[in-house]
Amino acid sequence: MPKRYKIEFFEQKDFVCYYPTGFTTIDTHHEISFGSKVVKAICKKQPNGRNIISISSALAKQLYLPTFISTITLFENDIRLVIGPLIGIFSSGFTNFPVKPIGERSAVFSKLLSMHSSVGVVPFIFGQEHIDWNQKLIKGFFFTKEGWTQMTVPFPNVIYDRLPNRRSEKLKTSMKVKDKLEKENFIPWYNPGFFNKLDVYERLFNDRKALLYLPETAPFISFDQIERMLSKYGHIYIKPMNGSLGLGVHQIIFDKMKNAYYCRYHDSKNHLLKFQTLESLINHVFANKNLDRMIVQQGISLLRENNRPIDFRVHANKNEHGNWKITAIAAKVAGLGSPITHVKNGGEIKTIEEVFKDKEEQIKYKKKLEYAALDIANSIEKHLDGIIGEIGFDFGIDTKGNVWLFEANSKPGRSIFSHPNLREFDFLTRKLTLSYSIFLTEKFLNKYKELSV
Structure with a gap:
């Protein structure tokens, strides 16, 4: 089971790593890896019984390991010492402002990235424009005690998908990045895509x-379909297949006593409109909307x-x-x-x-x-x-x-x-x-x- 340890750095020109006393008993490792970067190094158990990872400055530089981190996870591996994980958070919409490198979402990501020491991981955020495919390096954004800073790191161990919307997800550049990193570089990519x-x-x-x-859910087909579901459930919802934040949601209600149809929805304000026929409701409310991209869903009391x-x-x-x-x-x-x-x-x-x-x-x-x-x-x-x-x-x-x-x-x-x-x-x-x-x-x-x- 991987375990989180404190990490420290010391000045030395040789590639040296002292790993925690409790980690292993045999000094057989001759390599250490961080993300995709693998370096031959002198890897030894801590000589003084300390349960901490100590990395020389030369080795940290060669691994592109950020030295502001205070904890990291050490993985059991027969081949080499593996430290990390290095997490690449893939997104879009980057700016040229150092204080807000990803615009208004910078505050949300700063909260996420600031969790690194309590988890023992090394997270950063990047976009397609920050990748050096030839060197297999990324100039990513990290959040430290001093604020946002940009550092060069190897390709990550895993990638967390945080593209902001479906439009950015469908861009050829976004799809190319995912394809190359996931399929050519074998990097696990989690939470890809928006649900339909x-x-x-x-x-x-x-x-x-x-x-x-x-609840009963179906693509919009016809007025007859809506009439049947209204008769069965009393009210229904018509909403976009790929909508979010409640945008485009319409509630349709049939009042048997008044033999009238009502439509409740919100654009810049709340609306409640009354119609004598379903056809007039659909023609008025959905005149400029593509019903082929809508679903009809059972109303729930x-x-x-x-x-x-x-x-x-x-x-x-x-x-x-x-x-x-x-x-x-x-x-x-x-x-x-x-x-x-x-x-x-x-x-x-x-x-x-x-x-x-x-x-x-x-x-x-x-x-x-x-x-x-x-x-x-x-x-x-x-x-x-x-x-x-x-x-x-x-x-x-x-x-x-x-x-x-x-x-x-x-x-x-x-x-x-x-x-x-x-x-x-x-x-x-x-x-x-x-x-x-x-x-x-x-x-x-x-x-x-x-x-x-």
Whole structure:
């Protein structure tokens, strides 16, 4: 099992590494690696019984090992000493401003990168323009006590995909970087791509456990389809297949008593429009929208607070052992007149304890949400492509206490962590995002070892 150790640097012109006393008993290693960089070195056990890694200045320079780091992970490996992991966070939208190298997202990434010492990893962020393919080096951005700094490092052990949107993901340059680093350089790449709502639904439909949580969902086909679902459920949602942040979500309600159709949605403000026919509703509201890119989803009679519907965000992360762990649960209460619970549309973040005053209800619903998230996380991992290390789920709970999956997000937003009582969970989600790279690195080293035998 990999273990985190303190690391120190000392001045010497030779390539020397003293590894912790408790790490191994035989001085057989003649190489040390950091990321893709491998250097022949004098590797010996600490002579004075110290449980710390000591690296000479010459060796650190040759490995391109940043000397601001205070802890690092040491991996068991028969071939060489492996330290790291070096985590490359791939993104786009870089600027020429040293204080904000990746624009407004710099603050989010600085929080993530500042976790390095508590996890024992070396994370940096980079874009396609920072790669030197010939030398297999990257001029990445690190976050230190002094702020942002750019340093040259080898190709990383793993890559965490943080492209900001589907448009950047589909650029030829982005696809080329992923293809070359993952397939030609054999670097594990986790959380690739954004989930497509319909694709997730169709892939999970034949999974017995996941099916329990899936509302009826289908691509938009015709008025007859909507009429049938309205007759069955009373209300439905029409939303973009590849939407996010609640953008483009429309709730359609059929009032049998008034024989009228209502459409609730939000653009710059909340709207509630009344129509005598479904056709007039569709022609008016969706006149400039491509219905072929929309899905129709069963409406759920949700639990409410002060007549405002509630849904729940659940974060699931893989840990350093490669196991799913529930890292955060929050309630989102919709704004008045809004069909969605997003904060930008007047929604409010609350804890489970604030929504359910009764202790038994708190425990009951928390367990239901945790079980649902773990069931679906395992199903998604089984049925979707790529290495998945984190998922943000949006769940609803109906008036009968049943849990429904509204959406799974491969790159979940972090608005729930603005709540003061959820900040410790913000810390946990960031920590596990980096910890998972330790598992992936060890897994790759073991695979490489098997191929080498």
